[in-house]
Structures are given as structure tokens and as C-alpha cells.
Amino acid sequence: MVLELQxxxxxxxxxxxxxxxxxxxxxxIMSIAFLFMGGALxxxxxxxxxxxxxxxxxxxxxFNRIFTVHGTTLIFLFLLPSASAVGNYFVPIMVRxxxxxxxxxxxxxxxxxxxxxxxxxxxxxxxxxxxxxxYSIISAPGPAADMWIFGLKILGISSVLGxxxxxxxxxxxxHPDMSIGQxxxxxxxxxxSSLIVLVAIPTFAAALLMLLTDxxxxxxFFNPAMGGDPIAYAHLFWFTFHPEVYVLVIPAIGMMxxxxxxxxxxPIFSKSSGIFAFVLLAIVSFSSWAHHMYATGMSxxxxxxxxxxTLAAVPASGMHVFNFVATMWNGRIKFLTPMMxxxxxxxxxxxxxxxxxxxxxxxxDFTTHDTYWxxxxxxxxxxxxxxxxxxxxxxxxxxxxTGRMYxxxxxxxxxxxxxxxTILVFFTQHVLGLYGMPRRIFDYPAIPEWVAMNQIATVGxxxxxxxxxxxxxxxxxxxxxxxxxxxxxxxxxxxxxxxxFESKNPxx
Amino acid sequence: xxGHSNWPEWIYVGVIIALMFWVGAEAWNVERLVEHVPADAxxxxxxxxxxxxxxxxxxxxxxxxxxxxxxxKAYKFEIYSTDVNHSFNIHDYxxxxxxxxxxxxxxxxxxxxxxxxxIQCREYCGLIHYNMRGKLVVEEPST
Numbered sequence: 030m031v032l033e034l035q036x037x038x039x040x041x042x043x044x045x046x047x048x049x050x051x052x053x054x055x056x057x058i059m060s061i062a063f064l065f066m067g068g069a070l071x072x073x074x075x076x077x078x079x080x081x082x083x084x085x086x087x088x089x090x091x092f093n094r095i096f097t098v099h100g101t102t103l104i105f106l107f108l109l110p111s112a113s114a115v116g117n118y119f120v121p122i123m124v125r126x127x128x129x130x131x132x133x134x135x136x137x138x139x140x141x142x143x144x145x146x147x148x149x150x151x152x153x154x155x156x157x158x159x160x161x162x163x164y165s166i167i168s169a170p171g172p173a174a175d176m177w178i179f180g181l182k183i184l185g186i187s188s189v190l191g192x193x194x195x196x197x198x199x200x201x202x203x204h205p206d207m208s209i210g211q212x213x214x215x216x217x218x219x220x221x222s223s224l225i226v227l228v229a230i231p232t233f234a235a236a237l238l239m240l241l242t243d244x245x246x247x248x249x250f251f252n253p254a255m256g257g258d259p260i261a262y263a264h265l266f267w268f269t270f271h272p273e274v275y276v277l278v279i280p281a282i283g284m285m286x287x288x289x290x291x292x293x294x295x296p297i298f299s300k301s302s303g304i305f306a307f308v309l310l311a312i313v314s315f316s317s318w319a320h321h322m323y324a325t326g327m328s329x330x331x332x333x334x335x336x337x338x339t340l341a342a343v344p345a346s347g348m349h350v351f352n353f354v355a356t357m358w359n360g361r362i363k364f365l366t367p368m369m370x371x372x373x374x375x376x377x378x379x380x381x382x383x384x385x386x387x388x389x390x391x392x393x394d395f396t397t398h399d400t401y402w403x404x405x406x407x408x409x410x411x412x413x414x415x416x417x418x419x420x421x422x423x424x425x426x427x428x429x430x431t432g433r434m435y436x437x438x439x440x441x442x443x444x445x446x447x448x449x450x451t452i453l454v455f456f457t458q459h460v461l462g463l464y465g466m467p468r469r470i471f472d473y474p475a476i477p478e479w480v481a482m483n484q485i486a487t488v489g490x491x492x493x494x495x496x497x498x499x500x501x502x503x504x505x506x507x508x509x510x511x512x513x514x515x516x517x518x519x520x521x522x523x524x525x526x527x528x529x530f531e532s533k534n535p536x537x
Numbered sequence: 538x539x540g541h542s543n544w545p546e547w548i549y550v551g552v553i554i555a556l557m558f559w560v561g562a563e564a565w566n567v568e569r570l571v572e573h574v575p576a577d578a579x580x581x582x583x584x585x586x587x588x589x590x591x592x593x594x595x596x597x598x599x600x601x602x603x604x605x606x607x608x609x610k611a612y613k614f615e616i617y618s619t620d621v622n623h624s625f626n627i628h629d630y631x632x633x634x635x636x637x638x639x640x641x642x643x644x645x646x647x648x649x650x651x652x653x654x655x656i657q658c659r660e661y662c663g664l665i666h667y668n669m670r671g672k673l674v675v676e677e678p679s680t
Contacts, residue, residue: 253639465628
């Protein structure tokens with residue numbers, strides 16, 4: 030099986046290659062595979078919650094394992110690697126270098142992910158993607174929990190290696206004629222998110238080790254019975270994983286910066302404000318981690334500080350939205366599939382951000398915290414913004430990767446169904462949260478509002494499921510039988526706004 | 538990049554910052570009022586354990602699963618946990634506070650009308666987390 034159909038090569042040549050587009054292709058295929066695996070788990074969860082009582086899942090332990098692996102898979106094995114796929118393809122080309130700075134390190138970073146993913150899937154832990162102590166220390170069954178810890182450890186190292194590679198490629202390997210301000214926004218987004226990874230991940234790496242030794246009974250960092258404090262874990266975890274949200278969001282926004290000006294056939298409204306907002310987001314991403322912890326018994330002062338830190342991220346996010354709208358303003362917009370996904374992604378980004386402001390306000394957080402509001406809120410980011418941006422970009426790079434065009438009508442149907450489904454699932458979940466339904470529950474009492482809203486959400490999820498099957502068919506069918514793309518201007522936009530397709534680094 | 542005028546964006550950013558100031562100030566003020574516990578609040582010890590709630594009143598009465606309080610009085614909950622993290626939640630009264638082993642968290646409320654309300658656990662705590670539920674019964678004042 031060979032996907033780069035213009036010059037077919039045996040699959041092992043791609044697998045053992047260190048060339049950036051080959052590694053990018055591996056990242057892409059693997060992340061799409063995990064998208065479907067994690068998505069299947071989501072459909073199981075939604076099907077189970079269609080009615081109160083046990084439906085298809087036998088017991089709550091299985092249910093808990095399913096949502097744990099669902100979250101872990103889609104964050105670490107779909108969102109992160111799919112961003113790396115795009116970065117691998119385009120960052121070296123955008124900084125006009127022949128490859129990533131460290132090609133072998135790049136391949137190693139990729140090949141760490143399948144074993145990490147295998148550990149998570151073979152273990153199937155049950156302690157949520159947050160690995161909540163002291164539950165994860167004293168109650169969670171092994172070896173699933175230990176496998177999850179080792180899996181995450183491997184994935185964490187992989188993303189640090191990837192981040193080092195992106196930073197060095199952009200800062201040190203860019204063409205000497207190119208100033209840092211001339212580096213395109215997509216590459217800037219990888220620079221910003223990689224810097225966040227370097228600062229954020231080590232904290233969680235330490236916390237994972239501490240969790241493991243706690244489970245072994247050697248230490249008691251997070252175990253109150255041995256003098257530890259579970260809240261310490263919460264700080265370490267969120268110090269990594271609130272910034273991690275921005276690690277995921279920033280490349281997705283970078284992808285929209287690539288798509289929107291081209292399909293509007295206008296230059297970006299203000300590139301400098303885009304760069305400024307990326308850097309600002311990278312900095313303020315570290316000022317808000319404890320807004321996940323208002324209800325753990327924090328003092329009023331602590332809560333106030335983290336509320337301010339959270340609200341500080343809003344202007345920078347708003348600048349991106351402004352930039353997108355101002356770029357589209359008076360543009361000759363061509364509504365092809367990648368553009369539709371980007372516009373949908375911006376709309377949902379705005380909604381997610383507005384909901385986030387409500388969460389950040391201390392008194393309101395006590396209504397929404399740990400309810401389905403939160404589930405709806407962060408899914409609007411991870412699905413509505415990040416996955417939308419990424420899927421749009423997958424359509425956009427499809428001709429570049431395969432030399433063929435995807436089916437435009439199927440792409441549009443995919444978008445429309447996904448957009449409707451996303452709104453049905455996640456807007457409804459916000460309201461469900463206001464009615465008080467907690468997250469992470471296998472079964473719920475038959476309160477009429479809860480039942481109705483769970484059913485709407487399940488219908489929405491099934492619509493997304495159908496749209497994703499259309500996506501898969503489109504990808505497979507079009508990469509084998511799609512009509513050959515005009516590689517200089519596959520979307521018929523006029524060459525001026527279309528440069529990445531012009532250059533391709535030769536294999537070495 | 539370039540020297541073109543960007544004033545609409547600065548106005549827009551200014552409006553967002555002003556809005557955020559307003560949200561922050563309002564939230565700060567409301568939270569400050571909400572956290573002020575009345576001096577005459579009766580203390581109820583709430584203990585979360587996998588997977589049920591127990592309550593101990595000031596006079597030593599203990600209850601399991603169902604909590605009886607009187608309308609018109611203020612109550613301060615002291616929240617304990619014996620095993621893993623839980624979160625004590627009476628959604629109708631916006632009472633939410635984590636039960637963290639090794640810590641004592643407090644939260645207060647003052648029920649205004651007689652009635653029944655759900656108590657639930659809102660922090661993942663394992664196998665029967667979904668059914669770690671209780672009842673709050675608010676009774677008419679006795680005196």
C-alpha cells in the first residue's frame with residue numbers, strides 16, 4: 030500500500046524513512062486511526078447514556094475504562110500527533126530547509142507513540158484521563174493503571190523530542206534570507222506551542238513518576254494516609270495540562286491562518302497581531318492552571334488570582350478571531366471544504382471561549398464544575414476548534430500528499446453533518462450541566478430534562494459518527510481513485526495565494 | 538506585517554479587556570459575599586466515603602444518605618473524606634465542595650423553603666460514583 034501515488038514506493042521505505050514528509054505521513058495515518066478508535070468509544074458512551082439504566086455496557090467499571098481511554102486516546106494519540114503531522118509536512122518547507130533539524134530524532138519521536146498507545150489500549154485503565162489520586166493510588170486496579178502511567182511517560186517524552194525539533198528547525202534552520210517575522214504563521218504556531226511543551230511537560234513527567242512510586246507503596250506524595258496531598262497532584266497535573274490545551278489549540282489556529290487567507294484570496298489582515306497573539310497565548314497559558322481547582326478548597330485570594338490569569342487569555346484569543354473575520358471581510362471567498370471547516374471551527378472556538386469566560390467567573394464555576402457543562406465546554410475546543418481545524422487542514426493537504434483530489438461533495442456533507450452533530454452534542458451538554466448532571470457517570474436517575482438532553486446528545490453523536498464514516502470512505506477512495514490534482518493550484522484559487530504546493534523537498 | 542493602520546483591532550481588544558474587567562470584578566464581588574459565613578451558622582460534618590454520605594449534626598445526631606435541615610437557618614458544612622476524593626453537591630442550592638482526604642473544606646448555605654433536593658457526588662470516585670446520591674430534606678422551622 031502506498032499513499033504517495035505519484036511515485037509509488039513500498040510501505041517499508043516510508044516506515045523506516047527519516048524524511049520529514051514520510052514521518053508526517055506516518056503521524057497522519059496513525060492519528061486518523063486513533064481518531065476512529067477513540068471516536069468509537071465516544072459512540073459507546075453516548076449509546077449507553079441514551080436511556081437511564083444499563084444498556085450496552087455491562088457495568089460501571091467497563092464504562093469508566095471506556096471514557097478514560099476515550100479521553101486519553103483522542104488527546105494524546107489523535108490531537109497531538111495530527112498537529113505533528115501537519116508540522117512535519119510544512120514547517121521545514123515554510124522555513125525553507127531540507128528537512129527537520131534532527132531527522133532521526135523526528136523518526137524516534139514518532140515511533141515512541143505506537144508503543145505508548147498500545148500500553149494505554151492494552152491496559153484500559155479506569156481512573157479518568159486525569160488519573161485522579163488518591164483513587165489512582167489506592168483503588169485503581171493494576172496493571173492497567175501502571176500501563177497507562179508508562180504509556181503517558183513515553184508519549185510525554187515523544188512530545189518533548191518533537192518540540193525540540195520544531196524549535197531548532199524554525200529558529201536555527203530557517204533560510205538565512207528569511208527574518209523571523211517572515212516565517213509564516215503556521216510555523217509560528219508550532220514555535221509557540223513547542224515552547225509551551227518544553228516548559229509544561231516536565232512537571233507532569235515528574236508527577237507521573239511520583240504517582241507510580243506511590244502506587245508501588247514506596248512513597249506517599251499524593252497519598253494522605255502516608256502524609257501526602259492529592260491537591261499537590263492537581264497542581265502538577267494542571268500546570269502541564271492547562272497549557273497543553275493551548276499546545277493543541279495554537280497549531281489548529283495556525284492551520285486556519287494557512288487556509289483562510291488563501292480561500293478568501295486576500296492577505297492576512299494583520300500578521301503581526303497573529304504572531305503577537307500566539308506569543309501572548311503561550312505566556313498566559315501558564316497563568317490559569319488552578320481554575321480547574323476552585324472547588325478543592327482554595328482560598329479566596331488564590332481563586333481570584335487564577336480567575337484573572339484565565340480571563341487574561343481572552344483578549345489574545347479574541348485577536349485571532351478578529352484577524353480571521355477581518356481577513357475574510359471583502360474577500361472573494363471560495364467555500365470549499367477546507368474553508369468551511371475553518372469557518373465552522375472559528376464559530377465554535379468563539380462559543381467555547383464564551384463558555385470559558387462563564388467557567389472562569391468564580392461563583393458560576395460552582396454551578397458548572399464537574400458537570401456536563403464542562404464536558405460540553407472542553408469538547409467545543411477539542412472537537413469544535415482543534416479537530417475542525419485539523420480535519421479542514423487534512424482536506425487542504427490531501428492533494429499535496431496524494432497528488433489526487435478528494436471528493437468535494439462528500440467533504441461538504443462531512444462538514445455539514447459534523448457541524449450539526451457537534452452543536453447537538455456539546456451545546457446540549459452545556460444545558461445538561463446547568464441541570465446538574467455530573468460528569469463521568471455510568472447511570473443517571475430518570476429526571477425528565479436529563480433524559481431528554483442525553484438523548485439529543487446521543488443523536489448528535491451518531492450524526493458525527495456517520496459523517497466520520499463518510500470522511501473515511503472519501504480518504505480511502507480518493508487516495509486510490511480520485512481525479513489527479515493540478516498540483517500548482519488544486520483548489521483553483523489563483524497561484525498567488527498558493528505556495529506550499531510549489532516546493533517539495535527531495536527524498537534523501 | 539507593515540505599517541497599515543490597525544485601529545479597529547485595538548478598539549476591539551479594548552472592548553474585550555473592558556468586558557473581562559467587568560466579568561472579573563463582578564465575580565470577585567459576588568464570590569466575596571457568597572463566602573461570608575454567617576456567625577450563627579450551625580456546623581454539620583459531612584463525610585464522603587466510597588460510596589455514600591454521612592452527616593453529623595452539632596448535637597451529635599448522625600444520618601446516613603439523607604440530611605434533615607430546617608428552613609430559615611444557616612448551615613456550615615465541614616467536609617471530610619475517608620478514602621478518595623469526592624465532591625459534595627446540592628445542585629439546587631449551588632453547594633459544591635470537594636471532599637479531599639486529609640483536608641477539611643467548608644461551604645455554607647441557608648435553605649429558604651421546605652422541600653426535598655438531591656445530594657450527589659460530583660467528583661469521580663470509582664465504581665459506584667454514579668450512584669453516590671443522597672437526599673436533602675428541608676423541614677419547616679420547628680419554633
